[in-house]
Amino acid sequence: MAEQLTIAHSxxxxxxxxxxxxxxxxxxxxxxxxxxxxxxxxxxxxxxxGELDVLKVSYAALPWVLDEYxxxxxxxxxxxxxxxxxxxxxxSGGDLTGRTVAVPSERSTAYLLxxxxxxxxxxxxxxxxxxxxFHEIMPAVRDGRVDAGLVIHEARFTYREYGLHRLAxxxxxxxxxxxxxxxxxxxxxxxxxxxxxxxAISGAIRASVRQAWADPSASRDYVLAHAQEMDPAVADQxxxxxxxxxxxxLGEEGYGAVRALLTRAAAEGLVPPLGPGALDV
Numbered sequence: 222m223a224e225q226l227t228i229a230h231s232x233x234x235x236x237x238x239x240x241x242x243x244x245x246x247x248x249x250x251x252x253x254x255x256x257x258x259x260x261x262x263x264x265x266x267x268x269x270x271g272e273l274d275v276l277k278v279s280y281a282a283l284p285w286v287l288d289e290y291x292x293x294x295x296x297x298x299x300x301x302x303x304x305x306x307x308x309x310x311x312x313s314g315g316d317l318t319g320r321t322v323a324v325p326s327e328r329s330t331a332y333l334l335x336x337x338x339x340x341x342x343x344x345x346x347x348x349x350x351x352x353x354x355f356h357e358i359m360p361a362v363r364d365g366r367v368d369a370g371l372v373i374h375e376a377r378f379t380y381r382e383y384g385l386h387r388l389a390x391x392x393x394x395x396x397x398x399x400x401x402x403x404x405x406x407x408x409x410x411x412x413x414x415x416x417x418x419x420x421a422i423s424g425a426i427r428a429s430v431r432q433a434w435a436d437p438s439a440s441r442d443y444v445l446a447h448a449q450e451m452d453p454a455v456a457d458q459x460x461x462x463x464x465x466x467x468x469x470x471l472g473e474e475g476y477g478a479v480r481a482l483l484t485r486a487a488a489e490g491l492v493p494p495l496g497p498g499a500l501d502v
Contacts, residue, residue: 228257247432
C-alpha cells in the first residue's frame with residue numbers, strides 16, 4: 222500500500238472549498254491526504270526544501286522547484302479580474318518612489334506582478350520591501366507602519382473597511398498588456414511519486430473540484446471554520462472569484478499564461494529561466 226500523501230495549502234476559502242472532498246475521503250478510489258494549513262510564504266519555502274508531497278505554491282516560485290516537483294494541471298488559482306492590489310492610505314498620494322511596501326512573499330506571484338508593473342510605473346524605484354502574512358498587510362498600511370501594501374485574496378473585497386485607497390490593480394495591468402488570465406497559485410506534486418500516481422492525484426483534485434461545485438453546502442462549515450472570521454458573504458465572493466474553469470483544468474490558455482509570466486520575469490532577471498519541458502508533468 223502506498224504511504225499516505227501529505228499536502229499543504231492555505232486556509233483560504235478557495236483552497237478549503239477545492240480540497241474538501243479529497244481531504245475528507247469523499248472522492249471514490251482516492252485516499253485522503255494528511256493536510257497542513259500554511260500561508261503561501263511558508264508553502265513556497267516547503268517546496269524549496271522538498272518537504273511534503275503536494276503543495277499549493279506561488280506560480281512565481283516554480284522556477285526554483287520544478288526539478289523536484291511537477292506542476293499539476295488543476296486545483297490552482299488562475300483567472301481574470303482577480304489580480305493583487307497595491308493599497309495606500311488616501312492621503313499618501315500616488316508616488317511609491319522610495320516608499321516602504323509590505324508584500325505577502327518575495328517569491329509570490331503578487332510580488333512578481335508588482336515588480337513587472339513597478340519597472341514602468343515607479344521608475345525611481347520603491348524603497349524597503351517588508352514581508353508580512355497577507356492578513357497583517359492592511360492593518361500595517363492603515364496604521365502607518367508601511368507606506369503601501371500588496372494584497373491578495375479577500376482583501377479585494379474588504380480594503381475599504383480599513384479606509385484604504387486602491388492605487389493600482391496588478392491584474393488589470395497584466396490583462397491589458399497580455400490579454401491572458403492571471404496566474405496566481407499553482408498545485409505541485411513530487412515527481413518522485415511517478416507518472417501514474419501524479420495522474421491519480423490530478424484526477425482526485427478534479428473530482429474534488431466537481432463535487433464542490435455540485436454541492437457547495439457540503440464544504441460550507443469546513444470553509445468557514447478556517448476562514449479567519451471572514452464574513453460568509455465575503456467567503457462566497459472569494460470562492461466565486463478564484464475557483465473557476467482553470468481550477469478544473471489549466472488548458473492551453475492557462476499554460477500559456479504561466480509561460481508568459483515566467484518568460485517575462487526571466488527576461489527581467491527576476492526568476493531563473495525555465496528549461497525545456499519544465500512545465501510538463
